[in-house]
Amino acid sequence: MKAALCKSLDGPQHIVIEDVPEPTPNPGQVLVRVKAVGLNFADTLMTRGKYQFKPDLPFSPGAEIAGVVEAVASGVSQNLIGQRVMAYVNWGGAREKIIVDAASLVPIPGDVADTVAAGLSVTYGTAIHGLMDRGRIAENETVVVTGAAGGAGQAAIEVAKLRGARVIAVASSPEKLDIAKSCGADDVITFPGNDLKMSVRDLTNGKGADVVYDCIGGEAAEPLVRALAWKGRYLVVGFAAGDIPKIPLNLLLLRGASLIGVFWGEAVRRDPAGQAANMRQVLGWAEAGKLRPRLHATYPLEQIREAIGVLDRREAQGKVVLTL
Helix, strand or coil: CEEEEECCCCCHHHCEEEECCCCCCCCCEEEEEEEEEEECHHHHHHCCCCCCCCCCCCECCCCEEEEEEEEECCCCCHHHCCCEEEEECCCCCCECEEEEEHHHCEECCCCCCHHHHCCCHHHHHHHHHHHHHHCCCCCCCEEEEECCCCHHHHHHHHHHHHCCCEEEEEECCHHHHHHHHHCCCCEEEECCCCCHHHHHHHHCCCCCEEEEEECCCHHHHHHHHHCEEEEEEEEECCCCCCCCCCCCCHHHHHHCCEEEECCHHHHHHHCHHHHHHHHHHHHHHHHCCCCCCCEEEEEEHHHHHHHHHHHHCCCCCCEEEEEC
């Protein structure tokens, strides 16, 4: 079978396509024929050895897969054979067949395309875990989403709106804010270029934000902590701006506020049942047409270097997906 292999830590342009032996599942595992693979910016970092997970060489990129179960090992129901499934696999997805723990599989509803299912785990999984499990957002609360035009931000806007929240989107240009509006954002703020604290206060009649879903960190962090409402929740999702901010703790005390980490990858490992339940919810929304995942482009496996290059250059305006 064919596999895309990272054989050195010299970046995505050194990925090669090679024939490798077909794997055999162990007890509790299944063999999945891969139909689609969702790629993420993390794949560019992993191919350079700069990501928090550092798989042994050689490895295949691709953390999100959708496919069909071809074989099962002992301890797994034969009824799974032939079922369409999705899974988050950390890495290893960019190959024709992959071994997956049966407990990690989520059935794909009939009306959801493989290319859609393969792009839901990371962005929408993080959004639903962050906003619902960690942030406990409620109907009519105000949620501020930073990096609102990126994949994580777009997913957060959609999930927050489905929970009945009001969304204020923060992004760096009018074009990016247009993307956030198309996802359902109610109000927008350009940053850099505006005082985040005062802008949020003005848009909420002085109350402040109930929840901040922060994907960027950096200079946006402290003013958004200052913009929290009483008992507000600040969700630490990522640091796309590059700098990890230092927050004066007295700001939390004065607002009775909470600073909450959203480490989705670790949550998946520690609570696979919770992750599966969240993804069933996301798939249900997708099947009902309540989510509108943006697809930037699809590429065949043989063009994985071009596909990851789009992410590496930060050109993607939606999900980049490999098809097999």
